[in-house]
Amino acid sequence: MNFLERVHLDKPFFYGLLALALLSVVILYSASAGEVTLVLAQALRLVIGFAIMLMVAQISPESLARWSPHIYVAGLVLLLVVLVMGATGKGAQRWLNLGVLNFQPSEIMKIGLPMVLAYYFSRRPLPPRLSGIAVAAVLVLIPTLLIARQPDLGTALLVMTSGLVVLFLAGMAWHSIALLLGLLAASIPLVWVYLHDYQKQRILTLFSPESDPLGSGYHIIQSMIAVGSGGLYGKGWFNSTQTQLQYLPESSTDFVFAVFAEEFGLIGIFIIFAAYLFVVLRGLAIAFYAQDSYARLLAGSLTLTFFVYFFVNIGMVTGILPVVGVPLPIISYGGSSLVTLMAAFGILMSIQTHRKIIHA
Amino acid sequence: MLNIPLKDHFRETRLFDSRLSITAVIVLLLTLALLARLVYLQVISYRHYATLSQENRIRPWPIPPVRGRILDRNGIVLAENLPVYTLEITPEQVEDMDELLQRLGELVQLDATDIRNFKKQLRKRPRFESLVLRTRLNDQEAARIAVNRSQLHGVELQARLQRYYPLGGLAVHAIGYVGRIDEQESSGIDRSAYRGTQHIGKLGVEGRYEGLLLGQVGVEKVETNALGRTLRAVERIAPKAGQNLYLSLDAKLQATAEAALEGRRGAVVALDPKTGGVLVFASTPVYDPNPFVNGIDSESYRILLEDPDKPLINRVINGQYAPGSAIKPFLALGALESPGFDPAETIICRGAFKLPRSRRRFRDWKKYGHGEVDLQSAVEQSCDVYFYTLAVRLGIDYMHEFLTGLGFGARTGIDLIGESPGLVPSRQWKRARGEAWYPGETVVTGIGQGPLLVTPLQLASAVSALANRGRWFTPRMLRAIEDPKTKARREVVPELAGNIVVAEQGHWETLVASMIDVVHGEKGTARRIGWNAPYTIAGKTGTTQVKGVGQNEVYDAEQTPERLRDHALFIAFAPAEDPRIAIAVIVENGGHGSSAAAPIARKVMDQYLLSGDPDKSRTVSKPDHRSPSG
Incomplete structure (x- = not known):
């Protein structure tokens, strides 16, 4: 070697x-x-x-797999902490001040969420059943919503995407995918209401x-x-x-x-x-x-x-x-x-x- | 049984591989989409964005031109530009505007109007353009700003040229003034011509000749960054200064006229009959135009507006008065021109006139009459009964036509904006108002009363027609245009306004002789100004009623409130043989034309005709209380 x-x-x-x-x-x-x-x-x-x-x-993939749930839970806790007492940077609460360096817990989720989903699906037969998809959806939505609340819409969408990619690769049935996309499309007007003015402005500006x-x-x-x-x-x-x-x-x-x-x-x-x-x-x-x-x-x-x-x-x-x-x-x-x-x-x-x- | 489903590894791998291939295809397609977008931006739309990028980099800065000066016929400066310090702010460079304004308020005097105006500008303005917070800083204020400059981010002290009227209110109604461009004006002008300029001519010559005075804006193309900071000048197109305007106005003569009117409401207009050039354009009371340049404060404006003497009114072109007896020479000319009229024919004046089958008496100003009068003596003594008789004989239609032919009832076309047309009544005019023409109205038209209205300028213009024996020119303020750079002068060519061709040249001499008698005759109404005159004056007095006097009442000046007293008028030209000046004077509520108006005309004519060297005559000075503030 x-x-x-x-x-x-x-x-x-x-x-x-x-x-x-x-x-x-x-x-x-x-x-x-x-x-x-x-x-x-x-x-x-x-x-x-x-x-x-x-x-x-x-680090071996086996160790990573073992740590996956822990990393995910730790990420969630940090996201909650940042919401409660996070320092405010650029008008949004995204940062944890750790004395020496500022730390953004949403970053952990970028890796933590795919890890926990891969971990979850690897222990089940694929393609996933509807119950499995439901569990995965919850695992995706919790951090997504927490990050969106900061508010950091961009990161929230990216974290959500990384989770949905796992679902897709895991072999989620096409009709389920169609249903999911339909739900997402239907939720757009709902989300629009909750968007901050500057966020709406950014989207309208595009046009x-x-x-x-x-x-x-x-x-x-x-x-x-x-x-x-x-x-x-x-x-x-x-x-x-x-x-x-x-x-x-x-x-x-x-x-x-x-x-x-x-x-x-x-x-x-x-x-x-x-x-x-x-x-x-x-x-x-x-x-x-x-x-x-x-x-x-x-x-x-x-x-x-x-x-x-x-x-x-x-x-x-x-x-x-x-x-x-x-x-x-x-x-x-x-x-x-x-x-x-x-x-x-x-x-x-x-x-x-x-x-x-x-x-x- | 344990409910642990078995994993089918082979099937899972196949499923995963197919999904992975799909994602790989999606990745490639999306990458291609991005590339397509980039090709669109960088290749297809390249020229468009390259131009935008260039425009971003090179920013044209306007360099305002120097406004043309306004001078009188002898070169006395009536309007010029003085450097003043202005305090300007570029909002992009300011972090906390309120704090900055507060700091500046400690250094210079800032009143609520300044801040209000500034905030008004702040809302709509081009990016990175500096806004004026205050103008006319005094030396101490400028010094305080300069010393603290390093701590005042975004604040600039600019030396700018500002319009200044060195003679204050002198001839303000003729010269006008510049002021800030208001919203209405802003929509009517070519904004690019006014880049870097905040002022526009509002009234008078300033307003009328805005196009000549303004000049051409220059451009300095500078490379700037997005913060608006100038990095270096790339190109410079110098501004072109506005043209200097020489007026026909004689500032010293104007000062004499205004001084003679001092304390009264009235107007004096003097024209050069040979050109139509306006020598005197006086409307009193006057006001100081200087505070208007940067926006007069509302309190001072209110005072001017509510002044019972109405200083803001331009009496020369907007004051419409009944001409009274001053109309008589023009009607006399009309009579001479009417067929079958004999000027030697006499009537007996017994102090009153009656229309047939009417009991109404039209009184003469002289209670027991003038006795036997012909045309010449009727003009000399201003016999009302003669002109009542004449008016009835000529008829309103003829009088209307003839007076209109002399320019009454229409704008003279002077080079100023907003002239009033006056009014020559006619049957048609009354019919349009739904009324019939009464014979009595014809009678009073004979002595310039009734609905007949003239402006002082129209009177002067018509007088110059008599002075010239028929030909007259459109009144002109502007005499010459001077290029500020080459000093080349372009004279304004007089414009013939009309020409009365008489049937017999002798008619002129008859008429002029009667007007000379007014001043120099034994019984002339204006003989008091004529007995010691070293030149011949042809004139006519006029006294017009403000308050109607009843059939059996007697008018008593002493008993009548000032505002209801008669207006005094006088028209004249001199020297009668070869006239160089035609003049019209009106003194509101001044009483008799002979005592209140004629002496003013004499003063003006004396100065104009007798001082060989105009510079030796009295110097022009403005009253101290009119000095500009600041």
């Missing part, structure tokens, strides 16, 4: 993620207008993220950003200008006028893709898409080769959730989805979500590298 096999590192995955990490550093250097401290902070986070990924990769170009439409208009003016070849590194002249808000975080698109154009986008698609397909392959249903469901869900982040972020930046505050995974500047993400990749690596080799 060589070293790589002993440290449980999946090489294709590792290189794909490394490419994204490098792109992150390059684009953040420009998006922050050459702010070295910001780039160093991101580089440090990436290093920590990779370290966490490797650490998690060493006509020009109606309030300096208010709620400002983000999306400036972002589309940045992307569109990049053209085929882009304006070149550090030549993004939208960013350098500070027209584009949140250019280092949620809207970093707009900076990339403006500076590197469609050609650059092909590169970044290739990297993401490579990572996603590798994740799906890991799920395909996984040896038990817990590993399969978890690997599939984590990979697809990663893709959903990617899709929602770029959909938002290009004006086809509402501005929900989802960062571009790995590339966007930011701490809490990067750690979760890398932990998820660690799980995928663990699943891939702990396979029992069956010799023919």
